Amino acid sequence: MSMTVAIKEKLGIVPLVEGNKSYKQVTEDILKPTESFPTKVWWTAFALALTVTLVDIGIIGYLMYEGLYILGINNPVGWGFFIVNFVFWIGIGHAGTLISAVLHLFRQEWRTGINRAAEAMTIFAVMVAASELIVHVGRPWLGFWLFPYPNERGPLWVNFRSPLIWDTFAVSTYFSISLIFWYIGLIPDIATVRDRTTNKFKYAIYDAMSFGWVGSNKAWSHLEMVSMILAALSTPLVLSVHTIVSFDFAASLLPGWHTTILPPYFVAGAIFSGFAMVVTLMVIAREMFNLKEYVTMKHLENMNKVIMVTGLMVGYAYSTEFFIAWYSGNEYEGFTFVNRAFGPYWWAYWIMISCNVLSPQVFWFQKLRTSIPVMFIVSIFVNIGMWFERFVIVMTLHRDFIPGSWALYVPTIFDYAMLIGSFGIFFTLFLLFCRILPVIAAAEVKSIMPTKGGHH
Amino acid sequence: MYLPRKEQFHFFEETSSGVFGLFDEPEQILEAARQTRDKKNYTGFDCLTPFPVHGLDEAMGLPRSGIPWITFAMGLVGSSFGFGYQYLTHAVDWPLNFSGKAYNAWPAFIPVTFEMTIFMAGVSSALALFFFSRVPVVGRKILHRDITSHKFALWIPSSAPGYKEADTVNFIKSLGATDVTVVKG
Numbered sequence: 001m002s003m004t005v006a007i008k009e010k011l012g013i014v015p016l017v018e019g020n021k022s023y024k025q026v027t028e029d030i031l032k033p034t035e036s037f038p039t040k041v042w043w044t045a046f047a048l049a050l051t052v053t054l055v056d057i058g059i060i061g062y063l064m065y066e067g068l069y070i071l072g073i074n075n076p077v078g079w080g081f082f083i084v085n086f087v088f089w090i091g092i093g094h095a096g097t098l099i100s101a102v103l104h105l106f107r108q109e110w111r112t113g114i115n116r117a118a119e120a121m122t123i124f125a126v127m128v129a130a131s132e133l134i135v136h137v138g139r140p141w142l143g144f145w146l147f148p149y150p151n152e153r154g155p156l157w158v159n160f161r162s163p164l165i166w167d168t169f170a171v172s173t174y175f176s177i178s179l180i181f182w183y184i185g186l187i188p189d190i191a192t193v194r195d196r197t198t199n200k201f202k203y204a205i206y207d208a209m210s211f212g213w214v215g216s217n218k219a220w221s222h223l224e225m226v227s228m229i230l231a232a233l234s235t236p237l238v239l240s241v242h243t244i245v246s247f248d249f250a251a252s253l254l255p256g257w258h259t260t261i262l263p264p265y266f267v268a269g270a271i272f273s274g275f276a277m278v279v280t281l282m283v284i285a286r287e288m289f290n291l292k293e294y295v296t297m298k299h300l301e302n303m304n305k306v307i308m309v310t311g312l313m314v315g316y317a318y319s320t321e322f323f324i325a326w327y328s329g330n331e332y333e334g335f336t337f338v339n340r341a342f343g344p345y346w347w348a349y350w351i352m353i354s355c356n357v358l359s360p361q362v363f364w365f366q367k368l369r370t371s372i373p374v375m376f377i378v379s380i381f382v383n384i385g386m387w388f389e390r391f392v393i394v395m396t397l398h399r400d401f402i403p404g405s406w407a408l409y410v411p412t413i414f415d416y417a418m419l420i421g422s423f424g425i426f427f428t429l430f431l432l433f434c435r436i437l438p439v440i441a442a443a444e445v446k447s448i449m450p451t452k453g454g455h456h
Numbered sequence: 457m458y459l460p461r462k463e464q465f466h467f468f469e470e471t472s473s474g475v476f477g478l479f480d481e482p483e484q485i486l487e488a489a490r491q492t493r494d495k496k497n498y499t500g501f502d503c504l505t506p507f508p509v510h511g512l513d514e515a516m517g518l519p520r521s522g523i524p525w526i527t528f529a530m531g532l533v534g535s536s537f538g539f540g541y542q543y544l545t546h547a548v549d550w551p552l553n554f555s556g557k558a559y560n561a562w563p564a565f566i567p568v569t570f571e572m573t574i575f576m577a578g579v580s581s582a583l584a585l586f587f588f589s590r591v592p593v594v595g596r597k598i599l600h601r602d603i604t605s606h607k608f609a610l611w612i613p614s615s616a617p618g619y620k621e622a623d624t625v626n627f628i629k630s631l632g633a634t635d636v637t638v639v640k641g
Contacts, residue, residue: 023605061604148541159554161511161557161561169567171565176575184585191604192506193601207594208594211586214468214471214603215505216465216468217516219467220512221466222585223585226521226581226582230581233574233578240574247567391625432633
């Protein structure tokens with residue numbers, strides 16, 4: 001925090017913002033996308049994402065009208081793509097919180113370049129995840145039944161002893177706290193956009209969005225404190241959310257699900273997939289919006305290191321699971337895992353292993369972890385692998401205790417549409433965010449820049 | 457014992473009437489804040505900056521924010537509410553037997569209790585921040601457009617006991633401000 005420039009130079013610590021910028025230049029660089037007409041690339045990407053979203057909304061409407069039977073779910077596979085997508089997206093969200101909260105508490109200054117985009121990713125990913133949940137209940141207009149409001153049916157209360165209700169509370173708390181954390185950081189930057197515009201209409205909109213922030217230090221001192229508090233609250237929160245998601249599985253009595261390893265394994269997997277998604281997004285965003293001096297190779301390299309470490313953790317969890325299944329001597333547990341690796345869904349299992357465990361190993365070499373094409377490809381692989389991890393877990397259902405009821409899950413076109421549609425919603429929101437709001441936390445970047453006096 | 461003090465809940469006061477000067481570097485505003493604080497008769501002065509300047513709280517004589525007290529209290533409210541709600545619905549209002557589980561199955565109530573603690577603590581901290589920052593306000597008059605980008609402003613309100621327009625303008629100029637403006641409400 002208080003290392004002087006001279007000491008940093010001696011230690012070979014590279015500056016987090018390259019190019020020796022002034023505060024004014026930082027403002028101009030970061031706010032540029034919000035102040036210029038979108039490029040062709042942006043319009044193309046946006047049009048594509050929006051089309052997918054609109055088609056998806058249409059399909060959701062049809063799904064409501066027709067009912068969930070048009071999906072591939074059956075008995076015994078009662079959970080399909082919706083749950084896979086839900087766990088996948090909520091996991092993606094966790095990296096944003098990790099970057100903004102945990103790295104905030106550890107005073108990792110390099111997070112300032114990427115935290116805004118990562119938090120935005122969290123919010124949008126949780127929104128997509130929640131939409132999967134709401135649609136999969138079948139009658140979403142009764143979705144409010146999930147909340148324990150006093151009603152005229154007794155009142156009949158929700159069952160608080162069920163992990164599915166814990167999930168409702170965990171996801172809604174996670175969404176609210178992440179949204180507040182993100183927006184509190186955004187307020188000063190929105191005020192900057194407001195103060196730089198000459199357009200009256202734009203001024204009015206950004207004035208309302210900035211809540212009338214003027215940058216008084218009396219407000220800053222509270223804002224700094226609240227950021228710290230929210231970081232401290234989000235850290236256990238993010239762990240609790242994926243733990244509770246894993247309880248949806250672990251608190252059941254199925255072999256392969258009913259294990260104590262699931263909570264830490266899910267949390268590690270969530271961080272792993274989330275960081276991969278941040279790398280994917282930041283590689284594209286820094287290219288598109290010319291932000292290479294703010295999202296430097298150092299940022300990307302650090303993230304790749306996190307990907308490698310969490311990838312190893314996930315790999316360790318896979319092998320522990322397998323070992324314990326054998327070591328427990330429980331034949332149902334043993335069968336489940338052999339069936340995962342060599343049963344009808346063997347290909348999903350081995351996609352998972354090769355994408356999640358093998359592909360991040362390239363990051364042992366500095367040359368490869370600082371290569372944009374390599375990290376981009378690996379991050380895509382990890383995203384695919386982590387989706388398949390959840391698929392493998394959910395597909396445990398296809399062979400239950402009675403061989404007579406065994407059945408395969410064959411996704412229909414509507415399952416695939418929901419999967420593709422979830423990406424459409426996510427990218428529509430993310431692209432809008434990139435145009436409307438500063439992608440990099442300008443105020444925070446300025447606060448870590450070296451000053452003339454040598455401290456900050 | 458460490459107890460909350462009134463000064464910890466300092467809040468933004470509208471910059472409607474007074475004088476402000478602009479500085480270019482964070483060091484300058486730090487020094488300016490220190491000298492203004494030492495003057496003693498410019499109470500209620502404020503510094504407006506594009507980012508939180510490290511050390512400015514001490515320079516201005518602002519104590520540590522008191523919001524953690526609110527967080528703590530509301531966290532307790534959240535956890536008692538969360539647990540109490542589950543206990544009252546499941547053990548008192550309508551006890552239902554689900555596979556022989558206890559009515560007051562307190563370990564099963566912990567996740568929701570925890571989430572309610574975090575929710576209440578987080579939301580009320582944010583509301584407290586909004587209250588002390590006096591936001592949201594639509595159409596607030598801003599002093600200078602560069603303050604949220606790259607300039608640092610020292611503001612002395614006309615309500616300060618030592619305020620005399622000409623003297624105050626000279627004082628701010630003597631601190632090295634590039635641009636001194638009088639604002640009349």
